[in-house]
Amino acid sequence: MTLLEGLTPAAPTGLFPLAWLLIAVPLVSAAILLLAGKAANSWGHYLGTLAPIVSFVVALALFADLLGRPEAQHAVSVPLYTWIATGSWSIGVGLLIDPLSILFALLITGVGSLIHVYSIGYMAHDPGRRRFFAYLNFFIAAMLTLVLADNYAVLFVGWEGVGLASYLLISFWQHKPTAATAGKKAFVVNRVGDLGLTMAIFTMLAMFGSSSFEAVNAGASKMSPAWVTLLGMLLLVGACGKSAQVPLQSWLLDAMEGPTPVSALIHAATMVTAGVYLVIRSHAIYAQTSAAALAVAIVGTVTLLAGAWIGTSKDDIKKVLAGSTMSQIGYMMLAAGIGPIAYPFAIFHLLTHGFFKANMFLGAGSVMHGMNDDVNMRHYGGLAKVMKITYYTFLMGYLAIIGTPFFSGFYSKDSIIEAAWEKQPVLGALALIAAGITAFYMTRLMFMTFWSSKRWAEGVHPHESPAVMWVPLVLLAIPSVIAGMVMNAWIAGWLAPAVGGEVPANPSWLPHLSLIGVVTLVVVIAGVGVAYLIFGRTSIPESVPFTRNVFTIIGRHDLYGDAFNEAVFMKPGEALTRGVVAVDSGVVDGAVRGSGALALGLGGGLRKLQNGYVRSYGLTMIVGVIVVALALIIGRLV
Amino acid sequence: MNPNFYVVLAAILFAVGIVGFLIRKNALVVFMSVELMLNASNLLLVTFSRVYGTLDGQAASFFVMVVAAAEVVVGLSIIVMIYRARQSANVDNENLLRY
Numbered sequence: 001m002t003l004l005e006g007l008t009p010a011a012p013t014g015l016f017p018l019a020w021l022l023i024a025v026p027l028v029s030a031a032i033l034l035l036a037g038k039a040a041n042s043w044g045h046y047l048g049t050l051a052p053i054v055s056f057v058v059a060l061a062l063f064a065d066l067l068g069r070p071e072a073q074h075a076v077s078v079p080l081y082t083w084i085a086t087g088s089w090s091i092g093v094g095l096l097i098d099p100l101s102i103l104f105a106l107l108i109t110g111v112g113s114l115i116h117v118y119s120i121g122y123m124a125h126d127p128g129r130r131r132f133f134a135y136l137n138f139f140i141a142a143m144l145t146l147v148l149a150d151n152y153a154v155l156f157v158g159w160e161g162v163g164l165a166s167y168l169l170i171s172f173w174q175h176k177p178t179a180a181t182a183g184k185k186a187f188v189v190n191r192v193g194d195l196g197l198t199m200a201i202f203t204m205l206a207m208f209g210s211s212s213f214e215a216v217n218a219g220a221s222k223m224s225p226a227w228v229t230l231l232g233m234l235l236l237v238g239a240c241g242k243s244a245q246v247p248l249q250s251w252l253l254d255a256m257e258g259p260t261p262v263s264a265l266i267h268a269a270t271m272v273t274a275g276v277y278l279v280i281r282s283h284a285i286y287a288q289t290s291a292a293a294l295a296v297a298i299v300g301t302v303t304l305l306a307g308a309w310i311g312t313s314k315d316d317i318k319k320v321l322a323g324s325t326m327s328q329i330g331y332m333m334l335a336a337g338i339g340p341i342a343y344p345f346a347i348f349h350l351l352t353h354g355f356f357k358a359n360m361f362l363g364a365g366s367v368m369h370g371m372n373d374d375v376n377m378r379h380y381g382g383l384a385k386v387m388k389i390t391y392y393t394f395l396m397g398y399l400a401i402i403g404t405p406f407f408s409g410f411y412s413k414d415s416i417i418e419a420a421w422e423k424q425p426v427l428g429a430l431a432l433i434a435a436g437i438t439a440f441y442m443t444r445l446m447f448m449t450f451w452s453s454k455r456w457a458e459g460v461h462p463h464e465s466p467a468v469m470w471v472p473l474v475l476l477a478i479p480s481v482i483a484g485m486v487m488n489a490w491i492a493g494w495l496a497p498a499v500g501g502e503v504p505a506n507p508s509w510l511p512h513l514s515l516i517g518v519v520t521l522v523v524v525i526a527g528v529g530v531a532y533l534i535f536g537r538t539s540i541p542e543s544v545p546f547t548r549n550v551f552t553i554i555g556r557h558d559l560y561g562d563a564f565n566e567a568v569f570m571k572p573g574e575a576l577t578r579g580v581v582a583v584d585s586g587v588v589d590g591a592v593r594g595s596g597a598l599a600l601g602l603g604g605g606l607r608k609l610q611n612g613y614v615r616s617y618g619l620t621m622i623v624g625v626i627v628v629a630l631a632l633i634i635g636r637l638v
Numbered sequence: 639m640n641p642n643f644y645v646v647l648a649a650i651l652f653a654v655g656i657v658g659f660l661i662r663k664n665a666l667v668v669f670m671s672v673e674l675m676l677n678a679s680n681l682l683l684v685t686f687s688r689v690y691g692t693l694d695g696q697a698a699s700f701f702v703m704v705v706a707a708a709e710v711v712v713g714l715s716i717i718v719m720i721y722r723a724r725q726s727a728n729v730d731n732e733n734l735l736r737y
Binding site: 610611612613614615618619622 | 656659660661668729730732733734736
């Protein structure tokens, strides 16, 4: 493998010294919202919405500036201040704005702004709306820190920040025990991943004396194969935790307990893609170790199948979308594991997925809004007629995710399948099958929610959501349709210098026609057709039908991920805890209490000697003298 | 000269002193028993001084006598004070220092 030269960051000029505003604006807004208390209740959500919009404008200005520069200056480093300077280590806080991070910044602030606007309507009647916007703003700031950092240590600060925001927002309705538990679960599972990332950062500090991307990229090629593979694996563990990849996937489905805008922003469009960002950002390391890169690709493939499987058998609309999110991130990880040729496709799919999945999650939120917060799709049906705007925007997302030609998902997903097919035929074939499953479960969702006959409960009157909610839907539906066409010709060339990808020979907005593309299309049509045969022709039962189908039963139980964790980690952990407690109370406490009791008993026995009779003292003395005398005499004789 | 008789006499005196010290209750008698033991040791010192023909043992016995005299002064006055306070010189009653 060749190590592709990265960009040498240029000094900040023009607008770039102000890049810290991107992070500072939402952070300050979050602080104001949290500190102002009830006084901010009436205007807090407007401030909270304004903050990401300001960041978005700043990001747009920086992006325009970058676009106008020659390619060699597409990366700009903005050092801010020295954070830790100790011994030979000096960790600075700085921003790196390059083709990769600016795309993320645009996605986070752009989709984030729309979701903030949507939340004004969605959370209108919630007493905690101000707190909600504060957390959302904090999330935006942390996520921007994550993607704009110029070294792994600062990246980790953002990484933990988004984890905290995710925890706070999943358990936002903390009066619900399920939400509180789900938040804790997400937090705990993420700690496992964080352990991998922290160990990777320590390894970098030990190996290179620095955690900056520049130093790591430069030093990766000089590492021994064992160390570089270890580093790649540790980073993969970190990515698995944050991106809900198998085996650390179990938290994402429970994370749907949070308010729907949170699911859209954090658990679909942005935060869960941080793992993909981490792998792509560490491309220099994965270029040195085919083993770790293959592990990334395998993890991605397993997850994309597992997520799709879960998606096929859930009745909760948000959980279907969550399974689908896992699956789509699996595609991105697969692309990230294939190698430089597929890096741009991973980011491409990440962006298009950010649009269409946020669109669909917000659409699901709109449906729930009209259905009295019911999430069970078996109580939906026939909503296409009463919620027209939600229906048509959701339809755009649906067509995009299954890969309808000329929709955004078609370009990005097909590129990944094609690249996988060329480099790793087995994984490519599995990704191809998953594309069919994706079409199946999304079509099932459409039938159960929008198309089939009404199954509404008594007293439910579905209605279209207010404009503050459907305008963001429309604004997200547009890129869901056109983002693929717009970016297809451009993105590989744009990202190539930053991620070491290859520039395609003759970029075009037209889809690249290949045999595997046609096969994918056939598989997708087959998936849609099967879903039509099962769900389109007969009415859908209102209660969960009994089934002997092993696949369905396993899928309904999330592939027994929780049962596995319980049996393998929780039960032995509990047994270990009980053992430790027994050892503590038996051995340790026993030794402590025993020594005390021994001293007490000894003292109690010894004080009996002090009986106050002079003669007994005298006798003791005489016996002592005799013993000493005998000892002396015997010593003399021997 | 044969020291056997003197040594046996000293041992008898010492044993009498010990037994008196251990079994008598009157503080004055106990005190006298202690004096008896001191005299037994004095007798031995003088005896072996004669056996070896040196004066070391005799000089040592003078020291013992002087110390014993001083001790008697202190001891007797304590016994007298106890008797005054408690109308008794029984050593078994003086057990305030027990546990």
